[in-house]
Amino acid sequence: MALSKPPATATSNSSVTAGSNSNLQVVADRETMGSGPANVRDICRARRSDGPAAVLAIGTANPATCVLQDDFPDLYFRATKSEHLVGLKEKFKRLCQKLGVQKRYLHHTEELIRAHPEFLDPAQTPSLDERLDIAKTAVPELAAVASRKAIAEWGRAATDITHLVVTTNSGAHIPGVDARLVPLLGLRPTVRRTMLYLNGCFAGAAALRVAKDLAENNRGARVLVVCAELTVLLFTRPDERDFMTLMNQGLFGDGAGAAVVGADPAAGERPLFEIVSTAQAIVPGSEDAISINVTKGCYVGHISTREVPVLIGGTVERCLLDALEPLGMGAEWNDLFWNVHPGSAAILDEVDAVLRLRPEKLAASRRVLSEYGNMFGVTVIFVLDELRRRMEKGEEEGMPEWGVMLAFGPGLTVETMVLHRCVEQGGGRRRS
């Protein structure tokens, strides 16, 4: 069906730069050349990018308060008035040593916990409203810090961002973090926003997957991906009858990660990683393995700690083959670079064992887990940044050109992303 007029609403940001008008330009050119109105297929084709979406810049941020894992059991049991639970504290100490975490950053300080005694026992004193109030301001602010860093590295104006994809588990507000970020970052009011709430730990990879599709289907689009998490929603006192109270306090950290994603880099833009393909799969029979329930008390997270590594180990090879075989690549796992969501040391160990990876292959994931803890969906963006840092500093001698991102979360869901690096060791950039 031919259109009598080009669909101006398809790219309604008439004043937005970054080529969002270029598809209209193609239509306009056809009309000036006298070839008549474009048909829908031509319009669609003209709207697509020539090349793959790439990560053009990355920014990360954490709250100011850093807690060392060695000190945390004392701090946690003191802040929750649980010092009398001597045996439980010893168990917590043993657990903290097994998670692969050395330090983390947390928004909730001892002072904040003192000001909210209702957070200690959410089953008795519902405190979801108070927690959400904290997240309502703190999540967008932390997200904005990471975003400003990404935009500064990208080197263009915030008003050149055409799309915004935001994800968090830490909040349930409308308007959400996406809307709050518009004035905080000075984005255009016409920026096209997508808000992903409650995707667990696969949220970062899911947001990048959405960004890839937006960038490749909207020529000239520049997509700001933002993930931010605060664990104050999960905070409780330790409970001898509930192992998850220990797990949730020992493993998770707060942070935000942002990335600018776009295809067909313009002069001055420096692609870091091309996003070659994306996939998502649910592991059969695993729906109860990881869950988060929003209750009137707080978020109640459940992890089947012993099953999750096994379930991931049992499925990861199939997910990788499904992603790589169509690209003509096989199971030479050590010929790839790796960004694996560091759910905990046990998960990385399982992936290592199943794929028989050389020790250095998961070094970036292990370092992020050690320095920041598991920050849900934010973590893979930190690992991407760590990989880039290693390459630019020449620390990854002989790092392969091709790599994979694997993220895991409730479902049990596995996100698989094939990446192609554009950063040379020593900091130069290359385009495919």
Ligand SMILES: CC(=O)CC(=O)SCCNC(=O)CCNC(=O)[C@H](O)C(C)(C)COP(=O)(O)OP(=O)(O)OC[C@H]1O[C@@H](n2cnc3c(N)ncnc32)[C@H](O)[C@@H]1OP(=O)(O)O
């Ligand atoms: C939120 C998202 O969407 C995505 C995510 O990333 S979720 C997080 C993903 N992470 C995981 O699933 C965690 C995976 N599991 C692990 O990391 C490890 O199994 C673990 C650290 C929990 C235990 O490590 P381990 O080497 O098996 O040590 P282990 O000695 O068995 O356990 C340590 C202690 O915890 C106890 N424990 C472990 N799992 C337990 C459980 N499910 N219930 C009760 N106690 C448990 C053990 O009994 C042991 O206690 P003692 O020290 O008193 O003996």
